[in-house]
Amino acid sequence: MTDFALRRAHLKNLFTQAITAYGTKDFDIFATFVHEQAEFDWPYLPLKEFPDRMVGRDEFIAMSRAGMADCDGYHHQIDRFYDMADPDMVLVEYHSGTTLHSSGRTYANKYLGILRFEGDLVVHWREYVNPLPIIEAFGLEFRNEALA
Numbered sequence: 001m002t003d004f005a006l007r008r009a010h011l012k013n014l015f016t017q018a019i020t021a022y023g024t025k026d027f028d029i030f031a032t033f034v035h036e037q038a039e040f041d042w043p044y045l046p047l048k049e050f051p052d053r054m055v056g057r058d059e060f061i062a063m064s065r066a067g068m069a070d071c072d073g074y075h076h077q078i079d080r081f082y083d084m085a086d087p088d089m090v091l092v093e094y095h096s097g098t099t100l101h102s103s104g105r106t107y108a109n110k111y112l113g114i115l116r117f118e119g120d121l122v123v124h125w126r127e128y129v130n131p132l133p134i135i136e137a138f139g140l141e142f143r144n145e146a147l148a
Helices: 003-023 027-031 057-067 131-138
Strands: 034-041 053-055 079-082 089-099 108-116 119-128
Touching: 003 027, 003 079, 003 089, 003 108, 027 057, 034 057, 053 057, 108 131
Parallel strands: 034 119
Antiparallel strands: 034 053, 079 089, 089 108, 108 119
């Protein structure tokens, strides 16, 4: 196996652990995979008032805690990885599914993530997410208090 193939396999394993921890709201474990000054961006905003870019692991976690407060996690599952020419990049399709405690509604979505790692830490995470399932589950008036 080439050095690039070993690196790609290692990053796929790291991402799998990170998204599993994130999806079960184990934010302390999730934080160990993300640089404290990581950049997150969403080319298609999940919610109307959502920022298109956020810097900082702790800010992202605060936003995530608030956004997932009404469920027991999103329970992400990986669908497929794609190899990139840059061995420090990960392209991954994944999906989520949960039930909101307050309404009993189901929230399920599909995502495309493009991540860049430095060493073993995510330093940039671009996520493409469909806003329609968010609106259907949470409603048009949903506000994430961490973003206020």
